[in-house]
Amino acid sequence: MRIQVLGCSGGIGDGRHTTSFLVDDDILVDAGTGLTTLTRDQLRRIDHVFLSHAHLDHILCLPLLLDSVAGERAQPVTVHATPEVIDVLRQHCFNWRLWPDFAALPSVEAPFLAYRPLALGESARLGAREFVPVPANHVVPTVGYLMRGATGAFVFSGDTCVNPALRALIDATPDVRHVAVECSFPDAELELARASKHYCPSLLAEDFTGLRADVGLWITHLKPGGEARILEEIGHALGQPAQALTPGQILTL
Numbered sequence: 001m002r003i004q005v006l007g008c009s010g011g012i013g014d015g016r017h018t019t020s021f022l023v024d025d026d027i028l029v030d031a032g033t034g035l036t037t038l039t040r041d042q043l044r045r046i047d048h049v050f051l052s053h054a055h056l057d058h059i060l061c062l063p064l065l066l067d068s069v070a071g072e073r074a075q076p077v078t079v080h081a082t083p084e085v086i087d088v089l090r091q092h093c094f095n096w097r098l099w100p101d102f103a104a105l106p107s108v109e110a111p112f113l114a115y116r117p118l119a120l121g122e123s124a125r126l127g128a129r130e131f132v133p134v135p136a137n138h139v140v141p142t143v144g145y146l147m148r149g150a151t152g153a154f155v156f157s158g159d160t161c162v163n164p165a166l167r168a169l170i171d172a173t174p175d176v177r178h179v180a181v182e183c184s185f186p187d188a189e190l191e192l193a194r195a196s197k198h199y200c201p202s203l204l205a206e207d208f209t210g211l212r213a214d215v216g217l218w219i220t221h222l223k224p225g226g227e228a229r230i231l232e233e234i235g236h237a238l239g240q241p242a243q244a245l246t247p248g249q250i251l252t253l
């Protein structure tokens, strides 16, 4: 399994893109502006999209993906998400007002978009690849994902604040090789982090100090312009240098 980082920023500007991972050539995890870095040929090959939650920075390019290539595909694009997230998409995005209902186009019988509800902890297998929603703690219903390939697993936190259940899951899962955890704000914005339910370095350290040595910890969703400061604060809080995910980075599992 090849996981390519398309976008890993908390915002846009100067080459930044919001959250999206491309798994092999047919699966997306989140659909932020990172999608705009793909060619139409690459967009056409995407069969499945796993969503962490329905905040705009994570779904922004899904409506445009469907509009750009769905008519050239033989099968619908399948969106996997929790029932709560699917409900938000149906009610507030693909509702004919903000965007057409691609689950009813060109017909309900053979649509461009298909929804596949996925519960927390339930496993979705696509060939040899496995995707499992994992707990998150955000202001709206949100999950992270454990993605498992032939040689190990990658855990993506989604948007989250203090989340001991996620750390416990990583500790209990010996084949986890990499973890990408969001840290949106510096410690000076602790109250904003708590109110919007994102990590800042001191809160991140409550959950991720002493992670076992064979797990690579990668920071993502950093606030634009604050990257260097947040990483420095994480380094102090964890007692070891912090590394950020980078656009184009590839993890092989």
Ligand SMILES: [Zn+2]
Residues within 6 Å of the ligand: 053, 055, 138, 159
């Ligand atoms: Zn969010």
Ligand SMILES: [Zn+2]
Residues within 6 Å of the ligand: 055, 057, 058, 159, 221
């Ligand atoms: Zn976000």
